[in-house]
Amino acid sequence: MSNKSKPVLLIALGGNALIKKGQEGTIQQQFENLRVPIRQIAELSEEFRIVITHGNGPQVGNIMLQQESCKKVPKLPLEILVAQTQGQIGYMIESAIDEALMEMGINDRLLVSLITYVVVDKNDPGFKNPAKPIGPAFSRQEASFLEYPTMVTPKGYRRVVASPEPLTIVEKREIQSLIKRDFIVICCGGGGIPVIREGRAFSGVDAVIDKDLASALLAEEVAVDIFIIATDVAGAILNFGTSDQKLIRQLTKESADQYIHEGQFGVGSMQPKVEAAVRFVNRTGKRAVITSIKDIKESVVLRAGTEFI
Amino acid sequence: MSNKSKPVLLIALGGNALIKKGQEGTIQQQFENLRVPIRQIAELSEEFRIVITHGNGPQVGNIMLQQESCKKVPKLPLEILVAQTQGQIGYMIESAIDEALMEMGINDRLLVSLITYVVVDKNDPGFKNPAKPIGPAFSRQEASFLEYPTMVTPKGYRRVVASPEPLTIVEKREIQSLIKRDFIVICCGGGGIPVIREGRAFSGVDAVIDKDLASALLAEEVAVDIFIIATDVAGAILNFGTSDQKLIRQLTKESADQYIHEGQFGVGSMQPKVEAAVRFVNRTGKRAVITSIKDIKESVVLRAGTEFI
Numbered sequence: 001m002s003n004k005s006k007p008v009l010l011i012a013l014g015g016n017a018l019i020k021k022g023q024e025g026t027i028q029q030q031f032e033n034l035r036v037p038i039r040q041i042a043e044l045s046e047e048f049r050i051v052i053t054h055g056n057g058p059q060v061g062n063i064m065l066q067q068e069s070c071k072k073v074p075k076l077p078l079e080i081l082v083a084q085t086q087g088q089i090g091y092m093i094e095s096a097i098d099e100a101l102m103e104m105g106i107n108d109r110l111l112v113s114l115i116t117y118v119v120v121d122k123n124d125p126g127f128k129n130p131a132k133p134i135g136p137a138f139s140r141q142e143a144s145f146l147e148y149p150t151m152v153t154p155k156g157y158r159r160v161v162a163s164p165e166p167l168t169i170v171e172k173r174e175i176q177s178l179i180k181r182d183f184i185v186i187c188c189g190g191g192g193i194p195v196i197r198e199g200r201a202f203s204g205v206d207a208v209i210d211k212d213l214a215s216a217l218l219a220e221e222v223a224v225d226i227f228i229i230a231t232d233v234a235g236a237i238l239n240f241g242t243s244d245q246k247l248i249r250q251l252t253k254e255s256a257d258q259y260i261h262e263g264q265f266g267v268g269s270m271q272p273k274v275e276a277a278v279r280f281v282n283r284t285g286k287r288a289v290i291t292s293i294k295d296i297k298e299s300v301v302l303r304a305g306t307e308f309i
Numbered sequence: 310m311s312n313k314s315k316p317v318l319l320i321a322l323g324g325n326a327l328i329k330k331g332q333e334g335t336i337q338q339q340f341e342n343l344r345v346p347i348r349q350i351a352e353l354s355e356e357f358r359i360v361i362t363h364g365n366g367p368q369v370g371n372i373m374l375q376q377e378s379c380k381k382v383p384k385l386p387l388e389i390l391v392a393q394t395q396g397q398i399g400y401m402i403e404s405a406i407d408e409a410l411m412e413m414g415i416n417d418r419l420l421v422s423l424i425t426y427v428v429v430d431k432n433d434p435g436f437k438n439p440a441k442p443i444g445p446a447f448s449r450q451e452a453s454f455l456e457y458p459t460m461v462t463p464k465g466y467r468r469v470v471a472s473p474e475p476l477t478i479v480e481k482r483e484i485q486s487l488i489k490r491d492f493i494v495i496c497c498g499g500g501g502i503p504v505i506r507e508g509r510a511f512s513g514v515d516a517v518i519d520k521d522l523a524s525a526l527l528a529e530e531v532a533v534d535i536f537i538i539a540t541d542v543a544g545a546i547l548n549f550g551t552s553d554q555k556l557i558r559q560l561t562k563e564s565a566d567q568y569i570h571e572g573q574f575g576v577g578s579m580q581p582k583v584e585a586a587v588r589f590v591n592r593t594g595k596r597a598v599i600t601s602i603k604d605i606k607e608s609v610v611l612r613a614g615t616e617f618i
Contacts, residue, residue: 024383025382025383026383027383027385027386027389062382062383063375063393065379065381065382066372066375066376066378066379066382067375068379069375069378069379069380069381070374070375070377070378070379071378072374072378072445073334073371073374073375074333074334074335074336074371076336076397077336079400080336080397080400080401083396083397083399083400083401084372084393084394084396084397085393085396086396086400087392087393087394087395087396087397087399087424088385088389088392088393088396090392090396090424091388091389091392091395091424091426091502092389092392094424094426095426095504095511095513098479098511099509099510099511102509102510103509110482110483110486111480111483112421112423112424112480112483113423113424114421114422114423114424115396115399115400115403115421115422115423115495117400117403117404136381170407171420171421173419174419174420174421174492177419177490181486183483186424193400195404200408200411200412201408201411202404202407202408204404
């Protein structure tokens with residue numbers, strides 16, 4: 001199949017592609033977990049051009065803990081920690097793909113992992129009312145010593161930061177150029193490094209961008225054909241966690257809005273994925289799917305997941 | 310000037326491009342320091358195709374200290390820390406170039422920062438006798454609690470790791486393809502993430518690759534025309550630190566070998582740079598220069614630095 005006729009897939013890998021619930025998250029566990037999605041993606045790369053994005057929640061939380069434990073060196077701002085996780089996870093995904101391709105006997109595929117930053121608006125309402133919990137949980141007493149705002153969550157006191165809307169992916173021209181040439185591109189890790197544009201400069205800001213919304217924007221900006229959000233459940237599920245729970249196989253914007261209104265989807269988990277998928281389909285008329293990490297390949301041919309129409 | 314006639318420059322930035330001697334290394338200091346080399350590089354990008362590599366010594370040392378201060382999360386192996394610094398420093402260099410290009414009114418240059426790994430031999434003699442000190446210095450008592458080998462240095466006890474020879478840059482095809490299309494490419498940070506190839510897989514190893522030797526290899530593998538090593542002194546200097554000290558303006562392989570034999574160049578500082586420059590010139594017949602970070606532009610037209618012939 002010639003490059004030009006290969007449709008473009010964007011696969012957004014959830015944090016659980018690397019660290020599963022309940023795992024400590026050693027590097028061996030992370031590489032082992034990655035094998036499941038990456039083998040499928042390597043296989044898909046024969047018939048599709050591939051863009052991969054990924055979360056970074058547990059990894060950036062760990063780096064924050066390490067920073068806070070050490071008084072000897074200057075602390076780095078949050079956007080630099082996001083950049084560190086792009087390096088870390090980008091390397092892990094890239095080398096896992098290399099390994100899968102070698103196992104398949106393919107040695108001519110081009111493959112890059114890119115640093116990516118994403119512009120946000122300095123007047124985004126998120127900056128006035130930071131509401132996104134990140135990093136580890138602290139006791140009330142520990143939290144009183146922290147230098148930043150916290151909120152009470154079921155796990156304890158957690159740092160909150162702004163989660164502004166992504167406006168544009170700074171590297172979109174480069175990514176599009178690479179996709180055209182059939183490079184597999186890993187990018188936009190952790191939702192991208194958040195920056196604001198001030199005059200002729202970009203400056204990093206203390207925020208995290210939702211990974212699925214950033215991925216939806218990237219998918220739109222670089223003309224992706226199918227946008228796949230891979231997570232730890234089978235798709236968008238009604239009555240989740242009850243005996244009545246039911247996977248939705250096809251979802252329209254209207255039904256999605258209604259279910260969100262009913263509070264069917266977890267606010268910090270499934271809801272932003274549904275919103276990202278709806279937004280992409282609405283703006284582009286193309287396909288989006290939310291699926292389990294183990295069913296990425298099946299979801300492309302509509303045998304798994306929730307399809308957005 | 311058309312892309313094809315633009316010669317290719319590889320500029321290897323020393324760690325002091327980001328953190329100067331005696332500085333604590335806050336993020337503001339690092340961005341401020343970067344302006345000096347980056348403005349010159351942005352200007353050079355009008356007439357040259359550009360590849361940038363960089364060191365990571367102080368940054369990876371800081372992350373090691375943070376890791377060691379924190380018992381709550383799993384420690385990551387050294388190659389993952391190198392990957393983190395590629396993310397961190399790659400982002401900083403990329404956004405500094407973006408800023409310089411915007412100041413110059415240039416908005417169509419393509420620019421990427423790539424994760425890069427570099428193959429080493431698992432039988433490299435470096436693995437039997439780790440001799441490269443990295444990270445912070447400890448007291449004798451502190452050192453006795455560490456989990457890894459140390460050596461005594463003038464600063465105190467420091468961790469030692471292997472520093473194996475770089476054999477090949479895994480992403481060389483991708484980097485060459487990007488250079489051809491006049492992308493500015495930031496890559497090979499910290500000498501690259503060291504990996505060994507075992508059967509059909511790459512595995513990271515506990516080592517650091519000399520940044521200048523890795524840059525020389527990259528320069529050879531992607532057909533660079535001029536290889537510039539930018540550091541904190543004016544070039545290779547005879548009788549360094551004495552009243553007789555003298556910048557060498559041109560250096561042949563034979564003289565370089567002789568001076569190394571005499572111990573003219575610092576073993577962990579200038580000597581590997583001289584060796585890297587000699588190696589590149591010897592293997593390719595092209596030009597290499599060692600120069601000060603503030604004189605990068607001047608060195609391209611032979612008005613500064615030590616030229617290798």
